Amino acid sequence: MSAPYTDISTSRNLSHDRSNEDALLVIDNLSVGFPTEDGVVQAVRGVSYTLRPREVLGIVGESGSGKSVTSMAVMGLLPKSARVAGSVRFRNDELLGLSESALAKFRGERIAMIFQDPMSSLNPVYTVGWQIAEALRAHHEMSKETAMTRAVELLKTVGIPRAEERAHNYPHEFSGGMRQRAVIAIAMANDPDVIIADEPTTALDVTVQAQVLETLTTAREETGAAMVLITHDLGVVAGQADRVLVMYAGKPVEIGTVDEIFYTPRMPYTLGLLGSLPRLDSSDTERLTPIVGSPPSLINLPPGCPFAPRCPLRQPICDVEEPALRPTTSPSHVAACHFSDQLEGKAPADFFQATSADDVLPEDAQPSEQQIRDVRGEAAVEHLSGGDQS
Amino acid sequence: MLAYAIRRLLISIPIILISTFIVFLLVTYSGDPLANLRTKQPIPPPQVFAKYKHDFRLDQPVLERYWHWITGVVHGDFGPSVEGGGTLNIGHELGHRLIVSARLVIAAMIIAALLAVIVGVVSAMKQYSIPDYAFTFTGFLFLSMPVFWFAVLLKEGAIWLNTNAGTSLKTIGDTSPIVGPGAWAHFTDAVNHLVLPTIALAMTSYAAWSRFNRASMLEVLSSDYIRLARAKGLSRRRVLVRHALRTALIPFVTVTALDMAAILGATIITETVFQWRGMGTFLLDGIRNLDVYVVLAWLLVAALIVIVFNLIADLLYGVLDPRIRYE
């Protein structure tokens, strides 16, 4: 862990620039490790970010990049075996290291959370209304009847039809979308300051996704809460977030406003992600350019940039030194790449190949010396499209 | 649900008929009911054999005998017994012994279930802690200890206490032959006799049940809805009791019912050690005396108890788990 992969000063500067005084949630150099029989899995390796009131921060990344683990660490919901270090401050309170009962005062009341799978998030043996009322009564002195009335109101707010009847239904009598709305109602119940939504639409049908996203917006407007929106879907982020944090291998690799991330990405991984995104707004018959290979194992991570093996810009220094987050187009737009300047004005297709990677095994997907030279040099030649036939 | 219960009971009738028939064949062909009579000295006169054969319907075909028996049972006649020269009323004796054994079984099950729930919760909450290891080890120990050995040990321990510590734990029998006047005296006497056998019987079930509860609590505790319950800011206690335990107890209900047959088996052993005149010793004496109809009556009652308990467990499951619907 000697590599200077965490440039705390950058993130501190960042938060100072944006008036730290009114920051709601400050995550500082958070790291999480899980001991396994093969060694410690470093799921999160130094994450720092600041969330301001009413702001929506999108966190994107592949599965296993540590985005969910980060938010679980904020809520103190990780298993006991997890090794958490760093700092999580809510307003002026440090949350890391708090006892379960001390944390309970923040959970639900100040920071609420929405989980990925609505099918299993609700307790099957209690009615939906009961579970919302329970959230209310956990933080406020109120009678069961008052809580239930309020629960019905909340169900109405999140768009459950015939809420008075539906409140008495059990979760298995709700559809997936309705259950997620009920979970959102629980998150809204105590007017929290922060709502963390962990892949809230991933488990849902596309048509339902849009409705749930709308409900999330409603929830934000009703409660005035800031939101951390965790997703692997850049489309969701584009429509909802103010700022975006891109994670790779347990670390933020680029942070910026939505426009900065989408139009002037300064980290090859972000560029690759954008190239993998189908676009409906473009009439071009552009081909998608996937990022070949898979994320690195987080056990015994070797030195250097973890994205290097998949990176078209890879240079010898990438295998030696892990780049820190450095300001790019603006002080608030930071990226962790030795060669972020080279990305200026580049499109994904300039670096990544349009190819089907399905039948390429991970170790074959290593870019060869030839490819790297090609990318660095002039035109990109489609090597792999021929190679994967052999 | 009432309709479901009635339908289930009706379905049980053919099961009872088939199983009792199989048992009837088993008992009929498992040995010569006259063997004890034949070895008697002096050898009884042939009339005795003839009367016995007639009384026990040995001169009839098996199917006819079964029919006689099962119709008799419906009318409360469990058939003749060799006990007391054929004067013993099996139904009457069975009823008496059933009450004696029921005391033991119910007390043991309640204690075992309570202990198993508490230990399961503590073990799951403090997984891999010292209490968890201690409970796990004692659980495995009781799982591996023969009931009779543990029972004898308890009995000896009680006798030692009685002589050295001045206690007066009852180590033999289900009640004392002579009890002081009054209902209270009878009650305390019965409870005193109950203590040791209950511990012995409870420990066997406790061992398996605490393991089961620990596993199911661990499973529930790692579920998404427990995570949401914690994220709601509920107290640790509430998460544990109202959310985790409430859900983990559902499968436990089925397990206790499925174990009913095994508990009846362990009761036989426990009653033998403590010399109770309960169901267990009734069966063993029946087998020893080749008392066909006593054995049959016992098996019939055991099967009924097991079937009824499974039905109750199923219905309870429906009450506890809203996802289950009985039409």
Place this chain on the structure above:
Amino acid sequence: MSSRHDERLRSGRPNSGSHSQQTEEVSSPNAPLQGVALERELAGAPDREFTVAARSQWSMVARRFFRHKLAVVSLVVFVAVVLLAFVGGTLWHYNYQDLTGDYSVGPSAKHPFGTDSSSHDTFAQVLRGTQRSLEIALFVAVVATAVGTVYGSIAGFFRGWSDSVMMRIVDLFLTFPTIAVAAILGDQLGPRANGWLWIAVVLAALIWPYVSRVVRGVTLSIREKEYIEASRALGASNSRIIARHVVPNVIGPVIVTITILVAQAILAETALSFVGFGVKAPDTSLGLLVSVNQTAVQTRPWLFYFPGFFIIVIALSINFIGDGLRDALDPTQTRVRA
């Protein structure tokens, strides 16, 4: 590139279809991986894909098992008891039927476990009893497992009415307390020649339904798995699916069930002998020894404690071995024990 690719496909999936999809990635032999590592080393790049050494599925099972300290200790103890009973029994200077001339003496170098009132050497008797109890338990485990596995997997795999009928038959068996039925049959079969074998047969006949229930449950759940559907879509026959997918997946739970059954069979045999319907003199078993000697617990405690201790040690070690196997065979078990 292509030759390596093929090699992996050909030789790299010896365990495909076995119960952990998760380990499939690492179950391929090391050779091709080393090749890649070598190549990377030459190119000067650190290996990022495989930072953990590859292991075969069975070596992972073994690794997980050997991490369970109680299970490992139990395995050693169990093997020691088996050797003591079968090898030590024949080497010991007394036979279990020998009359030694020492009446009711306590433990000593000559009689480590003392003697009974007929001057039998208790150590020799316990070893003999252990032999009998183990033989019965082993017989029950093998027969009950074989019958129960075949029966349960057929019921679970074909489902429908045959499953219903087969499972109602199992329910019938489970309606009666094992000990009660075994006592009825044991009363007649115990005194025969080779009585212990008859007792074993009776116990096996009463215990297999428990195995079949477990196996049926596992089979039913495996049937629904996507990889079964996939191989069916590829045109695999029923027998191939059973052999390649169902059996390897059922093995784990069955092995665990066997261990529980061996322990239960030992306890059932001893209980049966205790109430007098199991193994009969002149043969002996641990249960019979405890039964005969329970009245001597105060005057000659060695007669009661040693056989009981052996029962507990055997059953306890088997139960712990089973617990270790359960942990080891569960591919989702990756957490470190604190």
